[in-house]
Amino acid sequence: MIEFRKLTKSYDHKVNVVDQLDMVINDGELVVLIGESGCGKTTTMKMINRLIEPTSGEILVNGENVLAMNPIELRRNIGYVIQKVGLMPHMTVADNIELVAYLKKWDKKKRRQRSSELLDMVGLDPALYLDRYPHELSGGQQQRIGVARALAVNPDIILMDEPFSAVDPITREQLQEELIRLQDEVKKTIVFVTHDMDEALKLGDKIAVMKDGKIIQFDTPENILKNPINEFVEYFVGKDRLWKSPEMLFAQDIMHKRPTGVLADRTPAYALELMREKETEFLVVVDAPSDRPRHMLGVITPRELKGKGTVEKNKMRDLMRTNHPTVTERTNMVDVLSLMKTHHVRNIPVLGEEDGYFKGLITYGSIVNIITDAITEIESDEGKEVSHDQ
Amino acid sequence: MTSNVSFLEFFIGRLPEVLNQTVRHLSITGTAVFIAIMIGVPLGILITRNRQVAKVILSVANVMQTIPSLAFFGLMIPFLGIGRPLAIFVLFLYALLPIIKNTYTGIQGVDDSLTEAGRGMGMTNAQLLTMVELPLALPVMMAGIRIAAVINIGTATIAALIGAQGLGSFIFRGISMGSNNLILTGAVPAAVLALTVDFILGRVEIWLTPKGMRK
Ligand SMILES: Nc1ncnc2c1ncn2[C@@H]1O[C@H](COP(=O)(O)OP(=O)(O)OP(=O)(O)O)[C@@H](O)[C@H]1O
Ligand SMILES: [Mg+2]
Numbered sequence: 001m002i003e004f005r006k007l008t009k010s011y012d013h014k015v016n017v018v019d020q021l022d023m024v025i026n027d028g029e030l031v032v033l034i035g036e037s038g039c040g041k042t043t044t045m046k047m048i049n050r051l052i053e054p055t056s057g058e059i060l061v062n063g064e065n066v067l068a069m070n071p072i073e074l075r076r077n078i079g080y081v082i083q084k085v086g087l088m089p090h091m092t093v094a095d096n097i098e099l100v101a102y103l104k105k106w107d108k109k110k111r112r113q114r115s116s117e118l119l120d121m122v123g124l125d126p127a128l129y130l131d132r133y134p135h136e137l138s139g140g141q142q143q144r145i146g147v148a149r150a151l152a153v154n155p156d157i158i159l160m161d162e163p164f165s166a167v168d169p170i171t172r173e174q175l176q177e178e179l180i181r182l183q184d185e186v187k188k189t190i191v192f193v194t195h196d197m198d199e200a201l202k203l204g205d206k207i208a209v210m211k212d213g214k215i216i217q218f219d220t221p222e223n224i225l226k227n228p229i230n231e232f233v234e235y236f237v238g239k240d241r242l243w244k245s246p247e248m249l250f251a252q253d254i255m256h257k258r259p260t261g262v263l264a265d266r267t268p269a270y271a272l273e274l275m276r277e278k279e280t281e282f283l284v285v286v287d288a289p290s291d292r293p294r295h296m297l298g299v300i301t302p303r304e305l306k307g308k309g310t311v312e313k314n315k316m317r318d319l320m321r322t323n324h325p326t327v328t329e330r331t332n333m334v335d336v337l338s339l340m341k342t343h344h345v346r347n348i349p350v351l352g353e354e355d356g357y358f359k360g361l362i363t364y365g366s367i368v369n370i371i372t373d374a375i376t377e378i379e380s381d382e383g384k385e386v387s388h389d390q
Numbered sequence: 391m392t393s394n395v396s397f398l399e400f401f402i403g404r405l406p407e408v409l410n411q412t413v414r415h416l417s418i419t420g421t422a423v424f425i426a427i428m429i430g431v432p433l434g435i436l437i438t439r440n441r442q443v444a445k446v447i448l449s450v451a452n453v454m455q456t457i458p459s460l461a462f463f464g465l466m467i468p469f470l471g472i473g474r475p476l477a478i479f480v481l482f483l484y485a486l487l488p489i490i491k492n493t494y495t496g497i498q499g500v501d502d503s504l505t506e507a508g509r510g511m512g513m514t515n516a517q518l519l520t521m522v523e524l525p526l527a528l529p530v531m532m533a534g535i536r537i538a539a540v541i542n543i544g545t546a547t548i549a550a551l552i553g554a555q556g557l558g559s560f561i562f563r564g565i566s567m568g569s570n571n572l573i574l575t576g577a578v579p580a581a582v583l584a585l586t587v588d589f590i591l592g593r594v595e596i597w598l599t600p601k602g603m604r605k
Contacts (some may be wrong), residue, residue, distance in 0.1 A: 086510075090603055133602030
């Protein structure tokens with residue numbers, strides 16, 4: 001766990017480039033620091049391994065005050081990946097990866113074994129790459145080595161300062177995927193600096209949006225997207241972002257929250273009347289009135305009612321279809337859409353993930369609403385300059 | 391034509407003496423450069439740690455370089471007397487600047503991202519110096535040493551004037567006796583010597599360039 005307490009850095013004792021930060025980063029979390037150039041991301045990060053000394057405040061790592069530790073020892077126990085990669089050009093890939101292990105006086109055999117293992121882990125064949133020099137690698141491969149080097153002595157904490165910003169977009173995407181996979185495997189506590197919101201949303205367990213040395217919002221990607229705390233965060237995230245990241249949109253964000261249900265013992269005539277009144281052709285059969293939590297029993301459409309309108313003894317529970325697909329509140333939009341497509345349905349009931357209660361209904365209409373909302377928001381922003389200055 | 395042939399005869403006749411003076415010449419410059427390395431390299435490293443001090447040292451060394459060598463020899467006679475020690479001392483001072491300067495610029499030239507990475511991985515200052523900065527600066531430092539050596543071989547001819555011997559002694563005797571052959575007997579080996587040393591040190595420079603950085 002990393003904890004900042006009123007962490008402050010000032011170079012001139014006038015402006016705080018990092019200003020009274022309070023923050024807790026839990027074990028195994030990947031936290032992204034994001035913000036405009038000069039907002040203090042790098043400074044914040046470098047104070048963790050004491051490449052920069054704080055002016056005031058504290059940093060605790062696993063409860064221990066970093067400022068009381070030997071900085072050399074501290075740095076050897078914290079992985080560090082920088083934008084410019086910084087591989088030693090006069091050392092082979094193996095020697096580069098093994099650098100920290102060498103500094104920590106591991107014996108040669110153990111070091112070599114570890115570097116081979118790490119090359120494998122970052123997807124490079126040890127037999128091919130161990131003895132190469134950095135200039136014989138592509139930019140993407142170099143940064144893979146940079147990541148492997150940071151993992152060499154298996155530190156709990158890894159600091160990454162815009163590690164993927166110097167490579168082309170395709171390689172960047174690959175490296176991001178690999179990091180996600182790697183992080184699944186090794187579960188490190190990672191502080192990751194970027195100014196690419198897509199990257200932040202993709203990688204972060206949590207995102208800290210910074211401005212002028214302060215953290216404006218520290219939250220999950222989902223909350224940053226859906227509940228930006230102020231105009232700045234909203235501007236920074238971009239109004240259209242939610243729309244660009246459909247995997248961040250969940251059923252509960254799209255669904256009608258007061259869907260029409262019909263009780264199981266209603267007659268076909270009642271159902272037809274209800275459809276007419278609500279202008280819908282899709283009713284969910286439920287076991288309780290709408291003021292109470294209710295379960296979905298099945299669905300009724302005009303097809304099921306065909307020819308049954310006058311047969312009073314047929315109730316909904318006898319006519320309803322029970323094999324209609326459903327989703328839970330946390331199903332994302334991409335999955336919802338593909339489900340609609342494969343089942344050729346225009347309506348999907350949404351059930352509670354834990355309690356299984358009927359929570360809402362996604363219809364073509366609700367999806368169109370989401371799209372039009374996004375479009376009108378983007379358009380309304382085009383004319384006016386969003387103000388986000390100090 | 392005839393003078394050429396006679397120069398060759400003249401030269402061959404004095405070959406033992408030429409070899410003898412070449413060795414002296416080399417030993418004066420070699421000693422001077424060696425001492426300059428021993429002092430210049432640490433000084434060059436030291437001043438990378440402090441920009442202000444670097445400025446001062448480099449300008450002092452620059453000024454020294456501009457003093458005409460003849461004047462320099464003259465000025466130093468009261469302190470060191472004439473002879474070999476004086477020659478070595480002055481040549482040492484001349485060799486100092488390129489060595490300090492190239493050590494300094496060589497280390498300064500090491501990419502910031504490398505020193506940052508090194509520091510970030512927990513290298514001590516000494517480790518950073520020996521494992522990163524010096525290996526990477528070595529070719530540039532070597533170029534400085536090469537320049538110093540070549541300049542010194544030329545300047546050392548003048549050292550004959552203050553009784554330090556060397557190839558210059560042929561030249562000055564030749565001048566006073568009006569003998570072109572004698573002048574050439576000193577000048578040609580001095581030039582060949584400078585070229586040879588330049589070539590050899592050039593090779594060393596390539597050899598010292600870390601493998602991963604050779605093009
Ligand atoms: N050595 C220094 N002396 C004075 N000011 C500095 C120094 N280093 C950084 N700063 C200032 O501190 C502020 C924060 O810098 P920092 O490098 O943390 O920004 P950043 O958020 O990482 O920006 P970027 O996205 O451009 O990397 C900047 O305004 C910068 O000018
Ligand atoms: Mg930065």
